[in-house]
Amino acid sequence: MTLVLDSCSYAYGRFRRHPVLEDFDYRLPEGVTILLGPNGAGKSTLLKLAASVTRPDTGTITFDGAPAGTAAYRRVIAWMPQDITRMRSLTAREQVAYVGWLKGMSRTDAWDQALDALRRVELADQADTRTSRLSGGQLRRVGVAAALVHSARVLLLDEPTAGMDPRQRRVFRDVLRGLSSEVRVLMSTHDVADLADDADNVAVLDSGRLLYEGTSAGFLAQAPADTLPGRAAEGAYTHLLEGTPTH
Numbered sequence: 001m002t003l004v005l006d007s008c009s010y011a012y013g014r015f016r017r018h019p020v021l022e023d024f025d026y027r028l029p030e031g032v033t034i035l036l037g038p039n040g041a042g043k044s045t046l047l048k049l050a051a052s053v054t055r056p057d058t059g060t061i062t063f064d065g066a067p068a069g070t071a072a073y074r075r076v077i078a079w080m081p082q083d084i085t086r087m088r089s090l091t092a093r094e095q096v097a098y099v100g101w102l103k104g105m106s107r108t109d110a111w112d113q114a115l116d117a118l119r120r121v122e123l124a125d126q127a128d129t130r131t132s133r134l135s136g137g138q139l140r141r142v143g144v145a146a147a148l149v150h151s152a153r154v155l156l157l158d159e160p161t162a163g164m165d166p167r168q169r170r171v172f173r174d175v176l177r178g179l180s181s182e183v184r185v186l187m188s189t190h191d192v193a194d195l196a197d198d199a200d201n202v203a204v205l206d207s208g209r210l211l212y213e214g215t216s217a218g219f220l221a222q223a224p225a226d227t228l229p230g231r232a233a234e235g236a237y238t239h240l241l242e243g244t245p246t247h
């Protein structure tokens with residue numbers, strides 16, 4: 001029972017001849033999977049397709065048989081976009097509750113769970129602050145809270161730790177560790193070293209192709225023998241990219 005992309009292709013409007021993803025197959029494994037890849041590799045596009053905010057040109061996306069775009073699918077999938085919108089007149093709690101309501105929660109549940117989700121990312125003290133007044137890092141925590149509010153089965157997080165200070169990164173990692181084992185996470189990041197150790201799985205995307213997909217241990221084992229201690233994740237990532245003709 002998971003998120004499955006089957007033979008998906010997608011190209012942006014004016015660039016039909018250059019699809020970002022072509023005949024792309026992916027099955028989200030259990031646990032936390034980090035999605036790595038250089039700028040422009042297609043990570044955000046993949047996450048947007050999986051979140052059903054964008055439809056593939058061809059191919060299918062399903063969760064437990066429910067097609068992307070249906071209410072049943074949207075209810076179990078949470079998405080944190082790379083650029084979180086500041087809903088100007090809304091407070092942090094209202095913005096998180098609004099996402100919960102859009103996902104089918106009752107107003108009361110969404111309101112209650114919003115505060116709980118803000119607590120989990122240590123932002124409860126800013127619950128009544130308008131999102132237009134929050135810092136960039138605080139806004140990302142609102143984004144994480146919004147992904148947590150409706151108890152989704154799959155969290156799709158686009159660079160969730162970008163702009164967070166080191167303490168908040170740690171809080172975020174604790175949030176990941178505290179998730180139920182039934183929740184699967186796919187999150188893009190450029191923080192290879194930070195997260196490869198915490199993730200169960202790693203996927204490396206380059207020019208719309210998966211260069212690696214497997215366990216974190218298998219990923220770290222890709223590092224060349226002369227990699228400096230503590231640099232295995234960076235070594236593995238660089239090695240995988242350098243092994244392709246485009247780099």
Ligand SMILES: Nc1ncnc2c1ncn2[C@@H]1O[C@H](COP(=O)(O)OP(=O)(O)OP(=O)(O)O)[C@@H](O)[C@H]1O
Nearest residue numbers: 012013015020037038039040041042043044045046
């Ligand atoms: N709205 C858009 N219109 C046209 N092309 C786009 C659009 N968004 C992304 N692209 C192109 O699609 C490709 C993949 O972009 P995408 O944002 O998915 O990459 P990414 O791996 O998330 O990159 P980054 O690490 O910089 O966030 C890039 O070539 C990008 O220029």
